Amino acid sequence: MAKKTVATLQSSSKRLTKAIKMVKSPKSGAYTFVEGVMPPELVNDWLAKK
Numbered sequence: 001m002a003k004k005t006v007a008t009l010q011s012s013s014k015r016l017t018k019a020i021k022m023v024k025s026p027k028s029g030a031y032t033f034v035e036g037v038m039p040p041e042l043v044n045d046w047l048a049k050k
Contacts, residue, residue: 014039015039015040016037016038016039016040017037017038017039017040017043018035018036018037019035019036019037019038019043019046019047020033020034020035021033021034021047022034
C-alpha cells in the first residue's frame with residue numbers, strides 16, 4: 001500500500017512538484033521512501049509506476 005505526499009515548489013520561472021511515495025522493499029520487506037521533483041503533469045504517471 002503506497003501513500004503519497006505532494007508539495008508544490010516554485011523556482012524562477014518553472015513550476016515543479018516534489019512527490020514522495022512509500023515503497024515496500026522486495027528483499028527485506030521494509031518500507032522506504034522514494035522522492036522525485038518533476039513538473040505537476042508527470043506526478044500521476046510517476047506515482048502509478050512500480
